[in-house]
Amino acid sequence: MDGTSNPIAAVRPASGAAHGKAAHGGAAHGGAVHGGAVHGGAVHGGAVHGGAVHGGAVHGGAVHGGAVHGGAAHSGAVHGGAVHGGAVHGGAAHGGAVHGGAVHGGAAHGGAAHGGAVPGSAAQDISASSRRERDPAAVRPVVPVELRLMAAGYCVHPEFVTIRGGSLKSAAYPAGFALIRHPSRGWILFDTGYSARFEALTQHLPYALYRRLTPVRFREEDAAVRQLARLGVRAEDVALVILSHFHADHIGGARDFPHARFLYPEAAYAPLRRLGPVRATRAGFIASLLPDGFADTASPIERTATWMPPGDGSPMSGGWDLLGDGSLIAVSLPGHAAGQIGLLLTATGAADNARVVMPASPAAVPPGPATPPAGSTRYLLCADASWSSRALRENRPPHPAAGLVMDDRAAYRDSFALLRRWQASDPALVIVPSHCREFFAIKEDGPR
Secondary structure (H helix, E strand, C coil): CCHHHCCCECCCCCCCCCCCCCCCCCCCCCCCECCCCECCCCECCCCECCCCEECCEECCCCECCCCECCCCCCCCCEECCEECCCCCECCECCCCCEECCEECCCCEECCEECCCCCCCCCCCCCCHHHCCECCHHHCCCCCCEEEEEEEEEEEEEEHHHHCCCCCCCEEEEEEEEEEEEECCCEEEEECCCCCHHHHHHCCCCCHHHHHHHCCEECCHHHCHHHHHHHCCCCHHHEEEEECCCCCHHHHCCHHHCCCCEEEECHHHHCCCCCCCHHHHHHCCCCHHHCCCCHHHHCEEHHHHCEEECCCCCCCCCCEEECCCCCCEEEEECCCCCCCCEEEEEEEECCCCCCECCCCCCHHHCCCCCCCCCCCEEEEEEEECCCCCHHHHHCCCCCCHHHHHHCCCHHHHHHHHHHHHHHHHHCCCCEEEECCCCCCCCCCCCCCC
């Protein structure tokens, strides 16, 4: 497809896109804490990445110098000092003992990282060899992409559930996904929205409870694969699908892209793989929505992507460089779902342009520091770390009742607060929640 038929339209900015005041965390470098984030031992709201503790869970082989190698503990795998599923028992990690939730030599005591306290977090001193880290001096210039935000169906909830102080009336929440065009990798999806399979798979118990608790409005024409076809993008043209987490409104259309490579956060998938139907329904997961052989063919980002340091103004300790060129950076935003990720990117063209123009090739991006090119906009697709931009702007997280469908309420609060700090420190960043109608247009006339 040539530039004259480019289907990518610029993204509308949020009306004030979360420019509220934010709570600031303490930052102590050298154990470097940014709002609860420890650099080098990388804690995000209690999560160590790359060697990867997510919400207190160790993934991908997590304690080095604390002697757990290749043993992944999933779904909250450090409990009272015991790492389950990977060679630490009785609360002790050899060479770096874990006692009562404290990692010694990995610098967390009762949730405090020495050299920079992290209240309520568990930190580990992850060696450079435990993850693929990028030398900060080797960071390439930002590679801009094209971005279009779309929705494949929507669900309805009483508004008060999703924003504190909201109305008792039902409100519609788009099942948002993003179509991305990379200058050399081609078409990429971030999530997929719903598909007709959701209705088919939720006809009977226990999955029927999912549909009753979260009523869905979907028309076949809303499917991601149908919308892409109308833009001239065939299913086989999609080279990569990145999943933020595994709730049905994010993976519903995954099977429509059988030729794509799938990237996903292992911290999100590992706790779900062996759940029976009842517990899977409670977790919002319907395994049959995923492509056949997903577990064997898809790629966990913690093992395949390069960890890179944070950009200016970011409260994160870093993120995973998914393509190796700085164009798509996955960041950890757990809580709503275990291991949930957001996607940080730079889109060409100003946010209020009707269309955007992509560079001819990666070589067209001039050498220089990792700063966004002129005329571009930086976006953080934050998945479900917030339900709306309004909630972020007004500091109105969900009602406590929403905790019934969350993986970890405390981690959700941490991720929500982190987004507000990030927006306050980087006002130019456009934060896009996956269910926010300020970004995703829907027609409230689907079948009921």
